[in-house]
Amino acid sequence: xxxxxxNEHTSRFWSEHQNELIRRVCxxxxxxxxxxxxxxxxxxxxxxxxVRELRRCVEEMGFIGCNVNPDPTGGYWTGPPLSDRAWWPLxxxxxELDVPAxxxxxxxxxxxxxTTGSHYLGADTTAFMQALSSGFMSDFPxxxxxxxxxxxxxxxxxGRFRGMAADxxxxxxxxxxxxxxxxxxxxxxxxDLLLSxxxxxxxxxxxxxxxxxxxxxxxxxxxxDDTKVYLDAVPLDEDDRGLxxxxxxxxxxxxxxxx
Amino acid sequence: xxxxxxNEHTSRFWSEHQNELIRRVCxxxxxxxxxxxxxxxxxxxxxxxxVRELRRCVEEMGFIGCNVNPDPTGGYWTGPPLSDRAWWPLxxxxxELDVPAxxxxxxxxxxxxxTTGSHYLGADTTAFMQALSSGFMSDFPxxxxxxxxxxxxxxxxxGRFRGMAADxxxxxxxxxxxxxxxxxxxxxxxxDLLLSxxxxxxxxxxxxxxxxxxxxxxxxxxxxDDTKVYLDAVPLDEDDRGLxxxxxxxxxxxxxxxx
Numbered sequence: 001x002x003x004x005x006x007n008e009h010t011s012r013f014w015s016e017h018q019n020e021l022i023r024r025v026c027x028x029x030x031x032x033x034x035x036x037x038x039x040x041x042x043x044x045x046x047x048x049x050x051v052r053e054l055r056r057c058v059e060e061m062g063f064i065g066c067n068v069n070p071d072p073t074g075g076y077w078t079g080p081p082l083s084d085r086a087w088w089p090l091x092x093x094x095x096e097l098d099v100p101a102x103x104x105x106x107x108x109x110x111x112x113x114x115t116t117g118s119h120y121l122g123a124d125t126t127a128f129m130q131a132l133s134s135g136f137m138s139d140f141p142x143x144x145x146x147x148x149x150x151x152x153x154x155x156x157x158x159g160r161f162r163g164m165a166a167d168x169x170x171x172x173x174x175x176x177x178x179x180x181x182x183x184x185x186x187x188x189x190x191x192d193l194l195l196s197x198x199x200x201x202x203x204x205x206x207x208x209x210x211x212x213x214x215x216x217x218x219x220x221x222x223x224x225d226d227t228k229v230y231l232d233a234v235p236l237d238e239d240d241r242g243l244x245x246x247x248x249x250x251x252x253x254x255x256x257x258x259x
Numbered sequence: 260x261x262x263x264x265x266n267e268h269t270s271r272f273w274s275e276h277q278n279e280l281i282r283r284v285c286x287x288x289x290x291x292x293x294x295x296x297x298x299x300x301x302x303x304x305x306x307x308x309x310v311r312e313l314r315r316c317v318e319e320m321g322f323i324g325c326n327v328n329p330d331p332t333g334g335y336w337t338g339p340p341l342s343d344r345a346w347w348p349l350x351x352x353x354x355e356l357d358v359p360a361x362x363x364x365x366x367x368x369x370x371x372x373x374t375t376g377s378h379y380l381g382a383d384t385t386a387f388m389q390a391l392s393s394g395f396m397s398d399f400p401x402x403x404x405x406x407x408x409x410x411x412x413x414x415x416x417x418g419r420f421r422g423m424a425a426d427x428x429x430x431x432x433x434x435x436x437x438x439x440x441x442x443x444x445x446x447x448x449x450x451d452l453l454l455s456x457x458x459x460x461x462x463x464x465x466x467x468x469x470x471x472x473x474x475x476x477x478x479x480x481x482x483x484d485d486t487k488v489y490l491d492a493v494p495l496d497e498d499d500r501g502l503x504x505x506x507x508x509x510x511x512x513x514x515x516x517x518x
Contacts, residue, residue, distance in 0.1 A: 077371040112336040117423060118388035121412040122381030129377035153380040153412035159446025163472030163483035164376060187418025193452045213422030224422035
């Protein structure tokens with residue numbers, strides 16, 4: 001992605017090329033992968049190019065979801081928030097096609113931010129907050145977002161967000177009809193927290209290949225990002241394990257059945 | 260604060276006025292408050308004005324610490340990161356005067372960010388990451404930062420940060436000679452996580468008056484931001500409770516003894 005590099009034209013051809021490569025990998029390993037596309041976002045570019053590429057990927061190439069970069073400027077945050085009407089053609093098309101979006105920034109080019117250390121986690125929290133404070137998702141029944149890295153700072157501050165929502169009259173529980181958190185949190189206490197506050201219906205199993213950390217935790221002897229180990233240590237019953245590892249994903253990605 | 264409003268001149272007189280008011284409140288209620296100053300930061304302004312005001316507050320008015328806004332632009336993040344040499348005169352003066360800084364942004368004026376929902380938490384994580392990835396604090400023995408809101412996203416992603424540090428050869432444990440996290444996390448699982456991963460020597464009790472949330476949690480019947488209730492429910496022995504509620508603060512704010 002790196003949407004801050006080049007321009008709308010570069011981003012279009014780069015995205016088309018990458019998405020065709022993704023399709024090819026999925027054809028080579030159909031038991032391992034299902035295709036999710038990147039979009040040709042670019043700072044200041046209208047969203048219509050992304051709508052067009054999403055439609056091409058889903059309708060012509062069998063993709064089941066997309067990634068949306070909430071900040072194509074790479075850490076300068078000068079575009080419109082996700083609740084702005086500039087984004088609405090994309091949300092409408094996602095609803096029409098019944099595909100979800102992972103809301104995940106790309107590399108930071110602002111020296112204030114470390115890409116995987118602060119930019120990713122800040123963007124996750126920012127996206128959640130935009131949805132919560134604007135309430136715009138209630139206008140898009142069926143719109144589904146996945147917020148990566150276990151939701152950034154959100155589960156750790158669940159009380160803050162619930163409390164702010166109560167103070168302001170924002171719909172907190174209704175938002176959870178639209179938002180899922182993945183499990184890319186690299187230690188046991190973090191995964192424990194995630195599962196203790198977020199409803200199990202809103203947690204999607206994810207692990208890494210390659211993620212932000214490659215090393216082995218000396219305290220456990222396992223890779224930091226081997227998230228399944230942490231999930232296996234959480235006392236979930238079989239039904240809840242089934243939700244986290246399979247059935248939530250099937251609900252979020254209904255086109256998985258078609259591939 | 261709201262450093263994005265006005266200019267360097269405005270900020271100077273606003274800060275001086277506020278700091279004199281803080282001194283007056285502390286004189287009126289010496290058993291309740293100890294003075295910590297704001298600094299006359301302004302987007303693009305050199306740090307020397309802040310150094311001057313810090314010196315005035317500490318040397319002439321008995322202040323024991325300061326607040327540093329890592330992003331005086333209010334969410335546009337166009338200034339230098341905290342590791343940049345532009346900041347170093349401030350870090351040097353803090354070391355000389357033996358005062359810590361709370362690293363806390365002010366209001367966001369970028370519509371991408373909600374002040375207390377995403378800007379605060381993102382800035383906390385950003386500041387920690389700047390210190391970790393640059394290693395600049397090792398050049399300032401005795402430099403002490405407090406990161407508010409329980410460290411933003413940091414404790415929830417403790418494994419990520421520890422793992423990145425191990426991969427990159429960054430000094431993680433040495434950083435904890437310089438950084439403390441407060442306890443402004445508004446639910447029990449968050450406080451439990453904080454105390455389970457961050458060394459108890461690095462946690463400073465804090466509560467709110469007025470914070471991001473004013474309401475009462477219907478599940479507990481207590482104010483969301485009454486953080487002492489959560490801390491009282493954590494099984495800490497008396498020594499550790501003494502650290503969190505008093506002795507860590509005395510180490511971080513040695514000038515407290517002088518007031």
